[in-house]
Amino acid sequence: MxxxxxxxxxxxxxxxxxxxxxxxxxxxxxxxxxxxxxxxxxxxxxxxxxxxxxxxxxxxxxxxxxxRTPGVGVYQVNRDRLLPSKEVPGQYAVYTYFPYEKNRLFEIYEIEIEPGACYVSGAHGQGTNEYIVVHAGELTLEVDNSFYQVKQEDALSFETAVKHIYWNKGREPLKFIIVFVFKQ
Structure with missing residues (x-):
């Protein structure tokens, strides 16, 4: 579901x-x-x-x-029941844990990228920061023609006002969590 x-x-x-x-x-x-x-x-x-x-x-x-997200004390999301919100089979899949809502200043997603594939993301606008935690594999992040390596269990944050690309240049599937934070 x-x-x-x-x-x-x-x-x-x-x-x-x-x-x-x-x-x-x-x-x-x-x-x-x-x-x-x-x-x-x-x-x-x-x-x-x-x-x-x-x-x-x-x-x-x-x-x-x-x-709307229900006003309950606990709201559990079961990963095994999530369907991809974006997907190109054999390349990448994006899973939405907590989407944008007017009363929430963040979003949480998981992205899986197959070896040799990439996921291209447009700019998210001024005042948006992205926080990434890699769970499996190694991420190569391209931001404004600069490249950043993020290894398993490491994290990185950046301002998302420009187009950016998530690359899996490794031989293993890449999995990472993204938290978007919006400034008021």
């Missing part, structure tokens, strides 16, 4: 309970079957935008109320 479906799952159940509605009542108000609503709440379905439209209309909530 990706982060968006997980958010929808948790939020739909919370909204339903907050309104004191049974699954039957939500089905009646939204026109979405009780079976489909149950699958969405359990995180087993990938609802279409049409289905989400019926739910927000029937429950009289905003789409953002369903998709």
């Amino acid at each position: 990706d982060y968006l479906n997980k958010n929808i799952s948790i939020n739909l159940k919370a909204i339903r309970k907050e309104k004191g509605m049974s699954m039957d009542e939500v089905a009646e108000q939204t026109g979405v079957s009780k079976s489909m609503l149950g699958q969405i709440e359990r995180g087993e379905a990938n609802p279409t935008i049409g289905t989400l439209g019926k739910i927000v209309s029937g429950l009289r909530v905003d789409l953002a109320d369903l998709t």
Whole structure:
């Protein structure tokens, strides 16, 4: 399950309970079957935008109320259930742990790059810093025609106002975590 479906799952159940509605009542108000609503709440379905439209209309909530990160004390992301948010098979995959949100000043991603491949990233704008921790392999980072080697278990940070390229020039798969921090 990706982060968006997980958010929808948790939020739909919370909204339903907050309104004191049974699954039957939500089905009646939204026109979405009780079976489909149950699958969405359990995180087993990938609802279409049409289905989400019926739910927000029937429950009289905003789409953002369903998709936002739930206001829970603990929000766990299981890596084995994440789907790549960007991917070129045989080259790289990007996994989103915590995406951009207006009330959060950071994002967290994991990138996997196969040997001999690279991932090109555009500039992220003034006031954005990137923090990288390499978990496996060795990263060659190209920033503004300069190259930086980041070995396994090492870290690096830089301002991301310019295009940059993540290279895996090694023979092993490369895995690293990126934290983007936005200045206020």
